[in-house]
Every structure is written in structure tokens, then in C-alpha cells.
Amino acid sequence: MTTSIKLTQSAVKGLPFVQPDDKKRQHLYFDTELKGFGVCVGAKAKTFFVQRDLQGKTVRTSIGRYGVYTVDQAREEARELLMKMGKGINPNKEEKPAASVTFGDALDLHLKSNKKRSERTLKDYRYLSDQYLSDWLKKPLTEITRKDCRERHHKIGEKNGPYVANSVFRVFRAAYNHALKIHDELGVNPTIAVDWFPEERRKAAIPSADLTAWYKEVTAMTNPIRRDYLRFVLFTGLRRESAAVVRWEHIDWEKKALLIPRPKGGETRAFLLPLSDFLIDLLKERQKCEQAKTFFPGSPWVFPAESKSGHIAEPKEKLGVKFTVHGLRNTFITVAESLDISPYAIKMLVNHSLPDKQDVTAGYISPELDRLRAPMQEISDRLRLLCDDSKKTQKGQPLEPEKDPKK
Incomplete structure (x- = not known):
């Protein structure tokens, strides 16, 4: 326009x-x-x-x-x-001389060259640069020293945390390296002087022993949209961004399938996710939610919110059981692995790697989708057992044959 x-x-x-x-x-x-x-x-x-x-x-x-x-x-x-x-x-x-290439120039080059990265990732790179290195954007790379990088990294780490500091300077390092491909006279990347902060894994799965307590706390949440979003992430294994942007038009009720049109990696990695019985019931509950109808009438989003985008972001709930939204995805994967489901099926379900596939938008059903229905239902049943501390699935059928009390 x-x-x-x-x-x-x-x-x-x-x-x-x-x-x-x-x-x-x-x-x-x-x-x-x-x-x-x-x-x-x-x-x-x-x-x-x-x-x-x-x-x-x-x-x-x-x-x-x-x-x-x-x-x-x-x-x-x-x-x-x-x-x-x-x-x-x-x-x-026109090729700029190395002495006049600014960090902003290098960043633009880096973002334009990173076509395989998702739009969300590129926006994150831009945000980190604007937020923490804004005074460097118009500064020539030749004037940014090793000492500058070392001190700024340390300063960001003290004020905003080690993960932020490391992320900011990974972006700077990558942008500088892109400029270096064109201007070899720039010299060694000054980030070699950075003492990177150690990073511990923060996205651990919820231990099986804690799932019942976590689920009870989530079920008791007063906001049904945030409550159902957390349950939805756990039972689908989706990344938080993909779950947040689910639209009603993406659901095929007849085929029990959900289209994820733009996952991490972009539209070329679009995939179909089979929906378990529990997820179908949860989504039907969302359709009937009076709060959503009252405050977000006509919203295309399954999880609407008062935000610029119109949908939920990452809810930062403080519960007795510590967790992260991405940790729910890891919980899904951990449970799947405990059931001895094939690594191929798990990778397909969480979109870690996919074989060559047909156009998913040309009809929701596909051989891969049919093949994944049973594993998805099995994972869902196991999660229900762990969360509800019950021996029955959402359909009321026992997960295991009940023992004859006479024996």
C-alpha cells in the first residue's frame, strides 16, 4: 500500500x-x-x-x-x-569503504542475507540491536574496539542478565562477520574479547511427579483463555508462538487436524497436527467461552487478548510448580519418549524435521497425518494420566485393562 x-x-x-x-x-x-x-x-x-x-x-x-x-x-x-x-x-x-561501514549497515546486510530465518527471529535481532546497541548503529565498525565489546557485554549482563547480554553480542558478532565477507580489511571480530556468560538450560520439562500439582493450579486459574492456552501448549507440544497465533480457520473439525501455516522456519515448514480427543474437547470449550464472546466478539484467534496483535502473548504465570511455556513443549517430548514412540513420529509431531511432503493447504488429510494420529492420542492419554492422576482417558476408557478383583 x-x-x-x-x-x-x-x-x-x-x-x-x-x-x-x-x-x-x-x-x-x-x-x-x-x-x-x-x-x-x-x-x-x-x-x-x-x-x-x-x-x-x-x-x-x-x-x-x-x-x-x-x-x-x-x-x-x-x-x-x-x-x-x-x-x-x-x-x-556503490560499495562503501570499510572505514565508513557502520554497525547499522552491517546489521541491515545480516538481516537481508538471513532469508532462512523466520520473520520473528529477524525482528528479535533488530530489537536487541535497537534496545541495547542503539548508540552503535551509526558508528563505523572500525571504531568499535574489543574493549568496547567486552565492557558493553559486561554492563548489559549486570543490568539485564547473562542471557540478554550473550544474545545481543551474538547478533553483533554475526553482523560484523557478514560485513567482513565483503570488507576483509575490517580485521578480527572484536567480540573475541568478550567473556561469554555460561548459560544453563532454562527450558526443562516439568517432572512427571509435579504434573498433577501443576495441572490443578492451571485448572484453577480464573482467566479461562490463559488457562486453556497453557493446557493447549502442553497437549500439542507446539512452540509458544505457534500456539498463540492459532486461528479458528486453521482447525478442520471433521478431519481433527490443525494447520500450522507459519511455524519456526517460515511457511516452507508449514505442517498439519492431528488433534487428540482431549484437544478437540478443549477447543470446543474455547468456542463456548462466554468471556471470549463478551470481550472479544468475532475474534479470529483461538486465544484472543487485549494486545496490538489481538492474540495472547506468553503468559507469565507464577504457580507453585516452576515452569516455562517452552518447558511445556519439552514435557510433551519427554512423555512421548517415555512411551517408546518412534523418534520419527516425535520429530514429525513437534516439527523438528520433516520429510518431503505435499502441499498441506491442498487438503488437510495426508499420509503423515494419518500415521501420527495414534501416537498423538497415546501421548495425550499419558498426559491425562499424569495430570489428572486418573486411570481413565478423556473418553472414559481405561488406559490399561482393569484387573479382576477376584484374582
């Missing part, structure tokens, strides 16, 4: 970000004052650019992000770029 407006600081600030359900992933706003100057608005970023026809082709080049550049600063740079383009020079084909 393209719109013409006068770009001012307040006007750009007020431009709405693209929502997840928008058909277009970017909206372009062109300045009415300087022809060819504009701002591109995405889901979480606003980027200034210039656009002009060169030799019969439309050429667009980025200037920088709103927040790093003011509108006036971006307009001034736009004039210079448009003058070059008027002389037939394509700024996208």
Missing part, C-alpha cells in the same frame, strides 16, 4: 505499524514535499528510503530507521541520494 503525506516528525511517529492479519507486510508513505523520499512501515520498524526510476527500472535504497534518523536528517540524506540517482548512479551498487 502506498500513501502520500507530508513527512514530519509527528506524522511518522503516528503512522500505525502493520498488523499480523494485514495482507500487506509493508506500507509505503511518500513525502509530498520531496519527490522520491518516503518511509516504509513494517510490523515493528519504520525505515526511511528514496525511490527513483533508473534505466527503466525502479530502484529503492534505504537511508536508515526512524529513531536513529530524524525526519529532517533523513530528508537531507535523501536529497543527496536523489541527486546521485539523477546522474544515473545506483546507490545500491
Whole structure:
């Protein structure tokens, strides 16, 4: 979508970000004052650019992000770029000398080159850079020293924790390495001076002995949407993001299947998940939920919320049993492994690796889906046993043949 407006600081600030359900992933706003100057608005970023026809082709080049550049600063740079383009020079084909390559330039290159990464992952990289290294974005890489990296990493670790500090500098390291592929004169990556914080595994599964207590606490939650979201993650083994964005249109009630159109890894890894009887019942309960009907009428989301996206994010519930949402996924995997279900089936269910498959959107049913129904039901039955401390499944059938009391 393209719109013409006068770009001012307040006007750009007020431009709405693209929502997840928008058909277009970017909206372009062109300045009415300087022809060819504009701002591109995405889901979480606003980027200034210039656009002009060169030799019969439309050429667009980025200037920088709103927040790093003011509108006036971006307009001034736009004039210079448009003058070059008027002389037939394509700024996208000009190679910057290493001394002028900024961290922001390297980051843009890194994000554009990472086509295999999901959109969510790339947004996380951008967020970490903007949040913790914003003062480095316009700084040449040649001016960022080993001492700078070491001290900033330590500072972030003290204030925001070791995991954040390590994540920030993994992004910086990767961006620098991308720039190094083009400018070998940059020299050794300064992150070699960073003393990385040790990271312990934080996403452990809930021990089987604690599942009954955890489930009772979850069942007693007063918010039915958050309650059912946590149960849904446990019984599907989905990643928290995939579970949060489930829409009613993704459910095939007749085939008892759920389409996950954009899992981690993007649309090319879209897959179908068989739904156990427990999950079908849970989803039917969600349809009847009076709270959702009252506060979120007509919502396309299975787990709606008062958020910009319209759906639930990660609920940070404090229960007696410690857990993380991703830990629920690991619990699902642990239970599946305890049942001696084939590693192939487990990987298929949690989308760790998939064989070549047909287009899942061309009909929900597939050989893989049929093959996974029994393992999914078996895992669900076992989870019910562990959570409810009962010997019966949700259908009322015993998991094991009951012993004859006379024997």
C-alpha cells in the first residue's frame, strides 16, 4: 500500500505499524514535499528510503530507521541520494569503504542475507540491536574496539542478565562477520574479547511427579483463555508462538487436524497436527467461552487478548510448580519418549524435521497425518494420566485393562 503525506516528525511517529492479519507486510508513505523520499512501515520498524526510476527500472535504497534518523536528517540524506540517482548512479551498487561501514549497515546486510530465518527471529535481532546497541548503529565498525565489546557485554549482563547480554553480542558478532565477507580489511571480530556468560538450560520439562500439582493450579486459574492456552501448549507440544497465533480457520473439525501455516522456519515448514480427543474437547470449550464472546466478539484467534496483535502473548504465570511455556513443549517430548514412540513420529509431531511432503493447504488429510494420529492420542492419554492422576482417558476408557478383583 502506498500513501502520500507530508513527512514530519509527528506524522511518522503516528503512522500505525502493520498488523499480523494485514495482507500487506509493508506500507509505503511518500513525502509530498520531496519527490522520491518516503518511509516504509513494517510490523515493528519504520525505515526511511528514496525511490527513483533508473534505466527503466525502479530502484529503492534505504537511508536508515526512524529513531536513529530524524525526519529532517533523513530528508537531507535523501536529497543527496536523489541527486546521485539523477546522474544515473545506483546507490545500491556503490560499495562503501570499510572505514565508513557502520554497525547499522552491517546489521541491515545480516538481516537481508538471513532469508532462512523466520520473520520473528529477524525482528528479535533488530530489537536487541535497537534496545541495547542503539548508540552503535551509526558508528563505523572500525571504531568499535574489543574493549568496547567486552565492557558493553559486561554492563548489559549486570543490568539485564547473562542471557540478554550473550544474545545481543551474538547478533553483533554475526553482523560484523557478514560485513567482513565483503570488507576483509575490517580485521578480527572484536567480540573475541568478550567473556561469554555460561548459560544453563532454562527450558526443562516439568517432572512427571509435579504434573498433577501443576495441572490443578492451571485448572484453577480464573482467566479461562490463559488457562486453556497453557493446557493447549502442553497437549500439542507446539512452540509458544505457534500456539498463540492459532486461528479458528486453521482447525478442520471433521478431519481433527490443525494447520500450522507459519511455524519456526517460515511457511516452507508449514505442517498439519492431528488433534487428540482431549484437544478437540478443549477447543470446543474455547468456542463456548462466554468471556471470549463478551470481550472479544468475532475474534479470529483461538486465544484472543487485549494486545496490538489481538492474540495472547506468553503468559507469565507464577504457580507453585516452576515452569516455562517452552518447558511445556519439552514435557510433551519427554512423555512421548517415555512411551517408546518412534523418534520419527516425535520429530514429525513437534516439527523438528520433516520429510518431503505435499502441499498441506491442498487438503488437510495426508499420509503423515494419518500415521501420527495414534501416537498423538497415546501421548495425550499419558498426559491425562499424569495430570489428572486418573486411570481413565478423556473418553472414559481405561488406559490399561482393569484387573479382576477376584484374582
